Amino acid sequence: MTPESPLPKPRPAVFGRGSYAESLRIGEILRKETVGGALLVAAAVIALIWANSPASESYFALRDFKIGYEPWHLELSLGAWAADGLLAVFFFLVGLELKREFVAGDLRQISKSIVPVAAAVGGVVIPALIYAAVNLYSPETLRGWAIPTATDIAFAVAVLAIIGSHLPSALRIFLLTLAVVDDLIAISIIAVFYSDNIQPGPLLLALVPLAVYTFLAQKYRRFFGTKGAAAWFILFPLGAATWALVHASGIHATVAGVLLGFAIPVIRSKASGGPAAGPGLSEIFEHRFRPISAGVAVPIFAFFSAGVAVGGWEGLGAALADPVSIGIIFGLVLGKPIGILGITWLVTKLTRAELDRSLKWIDIFGVSLLAGIGFTVSLLVAELSFGQGSAHDDHAKVGILAASLLAAILASVVLGARNRQYRAVEAEESIDSDEDGIPDVYERDSSK
Template sequence: MPASTTATKGRKVLGRLSLPERNFVADALRTETLGGVLLLLAAIAALVWANSGVKESYESVRDFHLGPASLGLELSVGHWAADGLLAVFFFVAGIELKRELVAGDLKDPRAAVLPVVAALCGMAVPALVYTLVSVTGGGSLAGWAVPTATDIAFALAVLAVIGTSLPSALRAFLLTLAVVDDLFAILIIAVFFTDDLDFAALGGAVVGLAVFWLLLRKGVRGWYVYVPLALVIWGLMYNSGIHATIAGVAMGLMLRCTTHEDEAHSPGEHIEHLVRPLSAGLAVPLFALFSAGVAVSGDAIGEVFTRPETLGVVLGLVVGKAVGIFGGTWLAARFTRAELSEDLAWPDVFAVASLAGIGFTVSLLIGELAFEGDEVLTDEVKAAVLTGSLIAAILASVLLKVRNAKYRKLCEAEELDEDLDGIPDIYEQDNPEYHLRMADIYERKAAEHRRLAEVTAGASEENNGPA
């Protein structure tokens, strides 16, 4: 995702995006926001279904096994959603990361300082909060990674629901945080949630990835080549003991995300455009449907705030994320001698940092991995993720609404196109031709006003003349 949020000397923190980056952000937001709304609806459906009179049917569907047992892939529906469908989500995340590393602002180490530091602090502080709460309360440290993730789709869905006119610079900041956040979440899953390795299967997956890379390098085209190969790689990665979503990330990172002279879009951007709707509209909502269905009652919600593991998750998401991202942003800006954009204030950064406390999809996944084998604690941690995400969403909504009038003015300024050339006026202020066009427009408007004034004066004289 684009990162206009750089903090190098002589540049503004959260300054206005370049026009190409602004257009890229707008395109990405449309799909992510729609996906976030579907994700929200899926989560609500899961909670209603799992707490209704037919909750047994929810468990029966979620736990129903299917798939070829001879290949080690006879998995439950819930397992397919977590290991299979989320591989599509991480495939898109891999493409986004590759684009940022080779064509976006993360390509420049100086420009990458702020989003990387903010994201790292936004993961380290929640983990620290969870650890402190668990150690103090005598709980398990296994869930330290649960509150470290941000769900960008859910966060954008909240923005869509509350109707906040967030400027593109703040949205880009949130999107960039999510990309870096996804990278480290991937590393956490790969390093800390890999048990026994099957080196034969892992070797096969590596060979498959090498073939995938060679085909891309040779310019071979055709979904009928890559989709079957991707499925084989995924199956081998699953059987290797490494979480299967890593296969999606690896393939996404292999795609070329730079354009040649005869290309309007790179292959990576083109494939991302095709696959993102599948990820946001189907894969992630179905994962939510079969992961968010936990029993909710007054007693269950009360236990979220009394058990150290669940309280650590809630506080990690609500407090840790906000403090970590805000503190990391401030420190990065302070030590790179950058200044916050004059259009924004530091409370705006804190509000967006609070919004990043919505850690739904990846937090649920890590919760399942961290407490695998303990169904009761897994469900309680899921309830904690839902509770923490809800509190973070409410807090961020209040903070953003306070400044919504200011945001609306900034958005209107970004959209204003008086000369109707398809380019917002704010991006043409240094263009002499733009000023000539605007002078001509103003002259024509003035002439029209003079003509109307003359017509009005003539009509007035006729009405006031002798009877």
């Protein structure tokens, strides 16, 4: 190279750390989800033990006990209340998180969002295709093609906590983004493919409280100042009315949760050169609802949904031999890593990008295995596909549990083997030599 030769342009890096503020926010979310994941696993284990104990009839009687007001189409079993009502809280947070990522988070930049979004799409499409291939000649079971498409972030971070993984900030952000995006894809699939007998009347009526809710949410500072409690007490009844009307319309009620989450405004701090005037409604709601979702809503849903009477070793063998279970296991355990890792590799090649220097492809593989833990939303889609308590639904649950356990074990092996490297990255990310409150690596990254 001659002195006059220009320096080669550096190749763009993917899976960078992002901003320090984003890293702190993601870390806080995952700490809450870790507790929720432990409760989720505990609830599922209790349900399985109870459903296969001599007292199993009492479990199913509790799950099928109906309560509610029939004229409003709300006389539902406790299991249905958990699936339609409590999971709406979970999907409300999905809507909040997704909007925040693309409005105020690092993913508002196309260069940073393209890889995790494309990887999430690959992690949905490939498992669905694998399930469909296994069940191609069985129209009855083919309906469950969407079961292996979702990632359970709470279960996944619980696994990370158990193995003591010091997953770097870049991989934590990637994992959360994957989970949120494919949850959005899953709820879109539910809205389009798993909604029957649509009633236009209630659906049109739902637009009224939703519109009022959206208007008040967008203008809440003008009406309520910084008093989030006042906004909460006014917005909650409007949200509940929207949920009830969407439920009556025949569209799965969890769709209302996502729409309500999208309606909440997100404030970009320092948008005009100065700090935001206090927390926005998105931050207030996220702070209040995430503990309810992670600690109450999702574990209760898991308790009512994961209980399946296996019927001993013979019954377990029959369940695992069902093409439904086979498609789910292959879709989650093989399809997820193939789709996520394959699309990520393809995007980096097409964009001539390279991994951040602190990561290797084995790290992406480990996270893609972890994404094969498809528990909460997979259980929901299984019930919508085959009907709660049906033989195929029971077999699907066995497949989901088996696949999630296998994916957790494989991911633990891969990520656990890399823990020494992760500790070194974590140590580097904690150095703050100028003591300004921001680690040096984030300052260097932001100056590039």
